[in-house]
Amino acid sequence: TQLLEQSPQFLSIQEGENLTVYCNSSSVFSSLQWYRQEPGEGPVLLVTVVTGGEVKKLKRLTFQFGDARKDSSLHITAAQPGDTGLYLCAGDGASNTGKLIFGQGTTLQVKP
Amino acid sequence: ETGVTQSPTHLIKTRGQQVTLRCSSQSGHNTVSWYQQALGQGPQFIFQYYREEENGRGNFPPRFSGLQFPNYSSELNVNALELDDSALYLCASSFSPGTYEQYFGPGTRLTVT
Numbered sequence: 001t002q003l004l005e006q007s008p009q010f011l012s013i014q015e016g017e018n019l020t021v022y023c024n025s026s027s028v029f030s031s032l033q034w035y036r037q038e039p040g041e042g043p044v045l046l047v048t049v050v051t052g053g054e055v056k057k058l059k060r061l062t063f064q065f066g067d068a069r070k071d072s073s074l075h076i077t078a079a080q081p082g083d084t085g086l087y088l089c090a091g092d093g094a095s096n097t098g099k100l101i102f103g104q105g106t107t108l109q110v111k112p
Numbered sequence: 113e114t115g116v117t118q119s120p121t122h123l124i125k126t127r128g129q130q131v132t133l134r135c136s137s138q139s140g141h142n143t144v145s146w147y148q149q150a151l152g153q154g155p156q157f158i159f160q161y162y163r164e165e166e167n168g169r170g171n172f173p174p175r176f177s178g179l180q181f182p183n184y185s186s187e188l189n190v191n192a193l194e195l196d197d198s199a200l201y202l203c204a205s206s207f208s209p210g211t212y213e214q215y216f217g218p219g220t221r222l223t224v225t
Contacts, residue, residue, distance in 0.1 A: 031212050042202050042216030088154050096210040098145060099168050102154030
């Protein structure tokens, strides 16, 4: 069974601080996605990484896919209160099927 | 372009009852996947429908069943509800089963008492 371990589960930081969220597995994934979810809403796709070693930037967010395609990280620079939410990583298994396996999520609170 | 919609928003049922949840996929998308998200957890894959056929299933019992219609909208049916079925049920649509990007609806919050 493929699993994604996400850490930390909870993060409470002050505005302006940097943070990194990790997503690890012993399995290879064909692609890995990061979502952000607000209370009472569905997850919203932030980024998809496909190639081992790939780095993608979205404003203050930097996403990296591990060389072996088993792990990923999300780094936020100078966090803002608007970044508060649940961050989820999701992998698509060794072959691209669209049947996503999600991590447990990281709840981020950014205090002004 | 209309996004993914789900109905109802909230639902309260009694243990043993049956429930049907509905999802309209985003325009142009022919694949719908359903996920269950328990409180404080990440979503878990229930099953996927592609061109009106089930195209893969997660570790859920047969009392979870689904349908996809010719317009690609979909239903999730749960029979003999149990307390542990209380969760947020999410549907996601995509252009095809192998498309990386899935677009999620707002979910249906089911409470079983």
